Amino acid sequence: MxxxxxxxxxxxxxxxxxxxxxxxxxxxxxxxxxxxxxxxxxxxxxxxxxxxxxxxxxxxxxxxxxxxxxxxxxxxxxxxxxRERSAFERVLDALVAEGVEKHEAVGAINSLQGELGVTIEVAAVVYARREGLEVAELVPMAREALLSDAASE
Incomplete structure (x- = not known):
């Protein structure tokens, strides 16, 4: 990175x-x-x-x-x-640093986003946690993106 x-x-x-x-x-x-x-x-x-x-x-x-x-x-x-990076970008960088192929992670996060009906940031955090990556510091940022998205609808 x-x-x-x-x-x-x-x-x-x-x-x-x-x-x-x-x-x-x-x-x-x-x-x-x-x-x-x-x-x-x-x-x-x-x-x-x-x-x-x-x-x-x-x-x-x-x-x-x-x-x-x-x-x-x-x-x-x-x-x-x-520039300040989104929770998605930060999770993606962390996953790649752990050896996950970038295209594989993006595809899985996109699928999870559609499946759960959440923002890309939330899907990224959920995917990272499922992969065993500790991303607790990004949860508030993902939550904020989710709430912001919900408020704009």
């Missing part, structure tokens, strides 16, 4: 799992020239929402083992990382 790679890069560069927020921003914006400083700060927010980073007294702390992440030489993150 490219978000994990982009977030891991500053920690790998500095050989630590804790950085001052400014060091993290400089690493992504000046050292690597991947993002502007404002975009790097946005990435921190997105990564925190996704559980990859934690804030602690002005520092950002990796909430995953950054040392296990390989950063390819030619890697350059896409600006799409800076």
């Amino acid at each position: 490219s978000l994990r790679v982009a977030v891991a890069a500053p920690f790998v560069q500095h050989g630590t799992s804790r950085l001052e927020e400014s060091e993290f921003v400089v690493s992504l914006s000046l050292d690597r020239d991947w993002f502007s400083p404002d975009q790097a700060k946005r990435l921190i927010d997105i990564a925190a929402q996704e559980g990859l980073l934690e804030h602690d007294d002005g520092d950002v702390v990796a909430a995953f083992d950054h040392a296990e992440v390989t950063i390819p030489e030619s890697f350059a993150p896409d600006e799409d990382l800076l």
Whole structure:
């Protein structure tokens, strides 16, 4: 997942799992020239929402083992990382990271959506749980999508 790679890069560069927020921003914006400083700060927010980073007294702390992440030489993150992803997208990424074929997961989620008559987000969470993937942090997001969909009808 490219978000994990982009977030891991500053920690790998500095050989630590804790950085001052400014060091993290400089690493992504000046050292690597991947993002502007404002975009790097946005990435921190997105990564925190996704559980990859934690804030602690002005520092950002990796909430995953950054040392296990390989950063390819030619890697350059896409600006799409800076947009908030839906529960469906997050579940799909988690399933793919666990070895499930993307097209297989999408097909099964779509079938489940039709079968249950729910939103794609809810179907994705149900499918992931059936596959043994822990996605409890995405349940509120899926519930919100379901309620929003119901209110618009």
